[in-house]
Amino acid sequence: MENIYQPHIMIIDDITVETPDVKTFRLKFQDSKLESDFTFKAGQFGQYSLFGEGEATFCIASSPTRKGYIECTVKRAGKVTNAMHKLDVGDPIGFRGPYGNWFPIDQLKGKDLIFIGGGIGLAPLRSLIRNCLDLREDFGKITILYGSRSVADLVYKQELKEWENRGDINLIQTVDPGGEDSDWKGLTGFVPLVMRDIYLSSDNSVALTCGPPIMIKFVIQGLDSMGFSPTQIITTLEMKMKCGLGKCGRCNIGKYYVCKDGPVFTYAQIYELPNEF
Amino acid sequence: MITLLQAKTWELLQQKEVSLILGYGEFSRKINNGPEQRIISPIFITKPEETSSLVWNDRCVFNLSTYLTGKEVKAHHKVAIMAKGCDIKSICVLIQENQIKREDLIIIGLTCQGVIGDKERPKAEKCDSCQLKTPHIYDILIDSAEAQTKKLNQVEKKVESKNCVNPVQEKFDRMDKMNPQDRWQYCLDQFSKCIRCYACRQVCPLCYCEKCITDKSTPQWIEKSPLLPGNLSFHIMRAFHLTGRCVDCGECERACPMNLPLTTLNKKMAQVVKDMYHYESGLKTDEEPLFGSFQLEDEESFIK
Amino acid sequence: MTKLISRDNLKKLISKVLTSFQVIAPVNENNVSFFKRISVYEQIKWEDNNPTKSPKEFFFAPSDDLFRYQMKNKNILLREPSNHHDQRIILGIRPCDMAALNILDRVFLEDGKDLLYSALRDNTLLIGQSCRTPGKYCFCSSVGINPDDSQNMDLMLTDIEKNLFLVKVVSEKGEKFFSHFSSFFQEADATNGHTPVQTKEMVDYLKRGALFNVQNINEWLNENFEHPIWSEIAAKCIGCGVCTFFCPTCHCFDISDENVVYRDSSFQGVRRRIWDSCSFDHFTKMPMHQPRPTQDRRFRQRIMHKFKYFIDRFQQGACVGCGRCRSLCPVGIDIIEVLERIHCLSYQSHGVK
Ligand SMILES: Cc1cc2nc3c(=O)[nH]c(=O)nc-3n(C[C@H](O)[C@H](O)[C@H](O)COP(=O)(O)OP(=O)(O)OC[C@H]3O[C@@H](n4cnc5c(N)ncnc54)[C@H](O)[C@@H]3O)c2cc1C
Ligand code: SF4
Ligand code: SF4
Ligand code: SF4
Ligand code: SF4
Ligand code: FES
Numbered sequence: 001m002e003n004i005y006q007p008h009i010m011i012i013d014d015i016t017v018e019t020p021d022v023k024t025f026r027l028k029f030q031d032s033k034l035e036s037d038f039t040f041k042a043g044q045f046g047q048y049s050l051f052g053e054g055e056a057t058f059c060i061a062s063s064p065t066r067k068g069y070i071e072c073t074v075k076r077a078g079k080v081t082n083a084m085h086k087l088d089v090g091d092p093i094g095f096r097g098p099y100g101n102w103f104p105i106d107q108l109k110g111k112d113l114i115f116i117g118g119g120i121g122l123a124p125l126r127s128l129i130r131n132c133l134d135l136r137e138d139f140g141k142i143t144i145l146y147g148s149r150s151v152a153d154l155v156y157k158q159e160l161k162e163w164e165n166r167g168d169i170n171l172i173q174t175v176d177p178g179g180e181d182s183d184w185k186g187l188t189g190f191v192p193l194v195m196r197d198i199y200l201s202s203d204n205s206v207a208l209t210c211g212p213p214i215m216i217k218f219v220i221q222g223l224d225s226m227g228f229s230p231t232q233i234i235t236t237l238e239m240k241m242k243c244g245l246g247k248c249g250r251c252n253i254g255k256y257y258v259c260k261d262g263p264v265f266t267y268a269q270i271y272e273l274p275n276e277f
Numbered sequence: 278m279i280t281l282l283q284a285k286t287w288e289l290l291q292q293k294e295v296s297l298i299l300g301y302g303e304f305s306r307k308i309n310n311g312p313e314q315r316i317i318s319p320i321f322i323t324k325p326e327e328t329s330s331l332v333w334n335d336r337c338v339f340n341l342s343t344y345l346t347g348k349e350v351k352a353h354h355k356v357a358i359m360a361k362g363c364d365i366k367s368i369c370v371l372i373q374e375n376q377i378k379r380e381d382l383i384i385i386g387l388t389c390q391g392v393i394g395d396k397e398r399p400k401a402e403k404c405d406s407c408q409l410k411t412p413h414i415y416d417i418l419i420d421s422a423e424a425q426t427k428k429l430n431q432v433e434k435k436v437e438s439k440n441c442v443n444p445v446q447e448k449f450d451r452m453d454k455m456n457p458q459d460r461w462q463y464c465l466d467q468f469s470k471c472i473r474c475y476a477c478r479q480v481c482p483l484c485y486c487e488k489c490i491t492d493k494s495t496p497q498w499i500e501k502s503p504l505l506p507g508n509l510s511f512h513i514m515r516a517f518h519l520t521g522r523c524v525d526c527g528e529c530e531r532a533c534p535m536n537l538p539l540t541t542l543n544k545k546m547a548q549v550v551k552d553m554y555h556y557e558s559g560l561k562t563d564e565e566p567l568f569g570s571f572q573l574e575d576e577e578s579f580i581k
Numbered sequence: 582m583t584k585l586i587s588r589d590n591l592k593k594l595i596s597k598v599l600t601s602f603q604v605i606a607p608v609n610e611n612n613v614s615f616f617k618r619i620s621v622y623e624q625i626k627w628e629d630n631n632p633t634k635s636p637k638e639f640f641f642a643p644s645d646d647l648f649r650y651q652m653k654n655k656n657i658l659l660r661e662p663s664n665h666h667d668q669r670i671i672l673g674i675r676p677c678d679m680a681a682l683n684i685l686d687r688v689f690l691e692d693g694k695d696l697l698y699s700a701l702r703d704n705t706l707l708i709g710q711s712c713r714t715p716g717k718y719c720f721c722s723s724v725g726i727n728p729d730d731s732q733n734m735d736l737m738l739t740d741i742e743k744n745l746f747l748v749k750v751v752s753e754k755g756e757k758f759f760s761h762f763s764s765f766f767q768e769a770d771a772t773n774g775h776t777p778v779q780t781k782e783m784v785d786y787l788k789r790g791a792l793f794n795v796q797n798i799n800e801w802l803n804e805n806f807e808h809p810i811w812s813e814i815a816a817k818c819i820g821c822g823v824c825t826f827f828c829p830t831c832h833c834f835d836i837s838d839e840n841v842v843y844r845d846s847s848f849q850g851v852r853r854r855i856w857d858s859c860s861f862d863h864f865t866k867m868p869m870h871q872p873r874p875t876q877d878r879r880f881r882q883r884i885m886h887k888f889k890y891f892i893d894r895f896q897q898g899a900c901v902g903c904g905r906c907r908s909l910c911p912v913g914i915d916i917i918e919v920l921e922r923i924h925c926l927s928y929q930s931h932g933v934k
């Protein structure tokens with residue numbers, strides 16, 4: 001039997017600098033058996049270890065359809081994340097996971113999908129977006145609305161370009177007022193406001209949103225007024241986590257442990273929860 | 278019967294001079310094997326009619342000034358606080374250190390003949406050496422010395438017969454006289470018992486840092502686990518941070534569920550400060566704090 | 582199966598098992614009673630009531646090593662911690678603390694088994710003790726626990742006379758132990774007055790019955806996440822860890838890398854699990870966001886977790902009525918006062934309906 005707190009060792013395979021304080025790490029398992037056996041679903045997360053510093057929680061930002069590696073996108077926030085930003089390709093990192101639930105991808109099949117992301121909140125959505133793009137014909141229209149504080153703060157810039165050039169995605173990018181630069185071709189304005197100006201049909205569609213709590217709050221209000229029912233809105237909750245296993249008690253809200261029963265929730269579920277997130 | 282305390286505090290709230298009174302209330306609680314227990318506990322009063330719950334007696338051991346730096350209390354523009362001489366010393370330090378303003382505070386000074394410690398200790402240990410039975414700073418003075426003296430006399434008797442558990446002075450002298458090795462061993466023995474519940478820090482009126490060094494993670498100065506290395510760092514650090522500040526209100530030791538002799542260390546620091554710099558904390562509001570009054574000619578013999 | 586053992590024989594028995602087992606029993610130091618590994622029988626301090634500190638630390642320690650790590654030239658080596666799993670006997674745990682093990686079991690054994698916890702559960706023989714007299718602050722009978730309940734015990738002692746204990750052999754493990762040391766025990770004879778007589782205090786305690794109804798509390802909590810009592814009661818709460826650290830059922834923890842020693846480019850250290858508390862401000866604090874910014878919210882979490890969330894999830898409450906939090910809170914916050922108030926409120930709100 002295994003020690004549930006003991007991570008697997010992974011090696012950094014590639015590092016992409018996304019913004020001044022965000023990097024994406026591509027990690028490979030050191031153990032080749034694990035590499036071939038490891039599976040996860042879009043929306044799940046892991047506990048990443050920097051030995052001597054501690055653990056931090058990040059979602060798995062790569063697509064479950066791409067095997068052999070995982071990616072995580074990390075914003076510098078404190079002890080572990082700062083130390084991670086100092087690592088090089090070839091350095092080891094510990095990983096426990098995958099933990100938590102996932103986006104209900106089977107139920108999304110045949111539906112129009114609207115992704116609304118803010119800042120680093122695009123990371124969990126990216127896993128699902130890539131997953132859907134790999135199975136493109138299973139889904140209806142795909143709309144992506146992505147906003148960040150400034151042009152420099154947009155993550156996955158390379159990918160955004162690719163998505164822009166695909167004919168089968170409607171990508172709308174925006175930056176907060178004052179965050180644009182002279183080359184900026186996207187929109188300017190806060191995500192919830194921009195959202196009101198574009199037509200989003202609630203017919204046979206599901207909205208998936210992820211970002212800062214304040215953005216999510218207003219996005220949900222907006223979707224609500226556009227006729228989206230609470231079960232048509234899916235989001236992720238962020239609570240402080242330590243164990244990821246439903247034991248340490250930190251991520252508890254109401255009867256849920258976000259690390260076990262979440263992080264993916266429909267708005268209908270969140271509505272039932274005590275207002276404490 | 279309405280006491281002077283209740284009348285004065287009623288007036289303060291009624292005339293909107295303050296919006297909150299930090300005081301002592303008496304509650305009863307159900308216990309087994311006996312009649313209901315009457316206990317004293319801090320009470321926050323905002324309505325004039327609630328002032329009838331306020332009491333002042335020899336069981337009012339808490340130092341309420343610990344609440345003055347809390348967010349909830351700071352939200353009030355002006356508060357009144359019931360305080361014994363020892364509690365007023367810590368209010369003094371808070372004023373010196375610019376945590377609160379004297380003019381935002383009405384001090385209801387309490388003349389005190391000593392209070393009873395909890396945990397079955399017959400008398401709070403701090404009272405033995407108290408020099409401020411009549412408070413040194415106050416706006417309103419409440420004197421109920423007589424009623425108190427009577428009860429305490431009884432207590433005093435009980436103390437004798439019970440052979441008082443660990444009087445602080447005795448503990449202090451014992452530790453002071455030890456040779457360095459024994460003293461170190463004594464500290465190790467005691468601090469290895471700490472479980473890091475932080476009751477001592479939380480109850481301390483002068484541990485008001487928004488983020489305590491023990492909670493800092495970048496870098497992590499002090500190990501979090503309740504094992505000897507982290508415990509020692511925590512307590513030595515805390516004693517340093519309280520040097521020239523601790524007013525010996527004894528709250529940390531009272532709150533400690535493991536009964537660690539916490540005040541002993543602080544008392545020693547206070548003694549050193551007094552001998553070297555003739556400074557005693559919490560006596561004057563307009564005095565510079567010890568560490569804010571460095572002078573070139575200050576004695577430095579402790580730097581080895 | 583019920584037997585008898587005299588105090589003298591118990592002493593001989595413990596002295597004998599001390600040569601082959603770790604024995605953990607109640608002691609008293611600094612005026613605080615707690616469970617501790619003993620080396621001679623005389624260290625034991627038999628008291629009528631529960632020790633101040635609960636025995637949970639022997640299953641879920643204030644600090645547990647999870648694993649060790651060693652870094653050398655970009656190579657990480659992970660090693661199992663050097664936790665000792667010697668056979669142990671814990672003596673003198675009372676029914677409330679035994680019931681608390683059910684709660685820890687649900688958390689640590691189900692849905693991702695915690696190996697350390699389960700090893701400690703497995704290698705321990707529990708010789709419990711029933712209560713003859715309730716402690717001042719006990720309220721086990723209000724949360725459905727009986728002071729002579731033998732659940733989770735292997736053997737249960739009940740003192741029936743000054744120097745005589747009734748021994749109930751409860752589990753298979755207990756039976757094995759008994760048969761191995763049967764010479765220390767004698768036959769019980771019910772006709773000979775060898776039945777426990779309840780003290781007057783215990784009769785009163787049991788007669789008084791429940792101070793509140795857990796079901797009512799739970800229902801009221803369902804409706805009253807927002808209610809003025811939270812800030813009223815918690816105004817004086819100083820946010821320490823006393824009520825949670827001393828609670829036999831509280832199980833929240835932090836994980837931290839410690840004891841890190843650096844040498845050139847290599848280092849080693851240990852990852853630890855450390856008691857943590859929902860009363861602490863940093864418990865839920867995130868870089869940009871704090872879901873429980875004030876003490877009343879943290880206090881509410883404690884009550885909600887015990888009397889609602891845990892019940893919703895595991896169909897059982899997470900308070901066993903040991904009364905420790907009541908007696909130890911440095912500012913006199915009393916969980917009974919809270920629960921009685923809620924009980925009254927729930928009654929009122931039903932009355933209005
Ligand atoms: C389900 C989930 C998915 C996440 N996904 C991502 C992601 O994809 N990319 C990303 O950059 N960030 C993500 N986060 C946030 C990320 O976990 C924290 O920013 C990170 O743990 C901070 O760690 P640190 O050691 O650098 O900070 P610390 O030095 O530990 O702390 C800095 C601050 O962060 C708080 N903190 C510590 N641990 C956590 C934690 N686990 N969650 C939240 N706050 C914490 C501390 O209380 C402190 O206020 C996610 C969080 C959750 C819960
Ligand atoms: S109150 Fe006592 S046990 Fe708690 S942290 Fe302070 S010294 Fe340690
Ligand atoms: S709560 Fe009940 S079982 Fe626990 S010590 Fe008190 S009487 Fe005994
Ligand atoms: S909440 Fe209080 S009374 Fe209940 S089990 Fe915990 S410490 Fe004991
Ligand atoms: S012991 Fe008392 S003061 Fe400390 S956190 Fe618990 S309720 Fe609050
Ligand atoms: S992170 Fe520990 S319980 Fe969810």
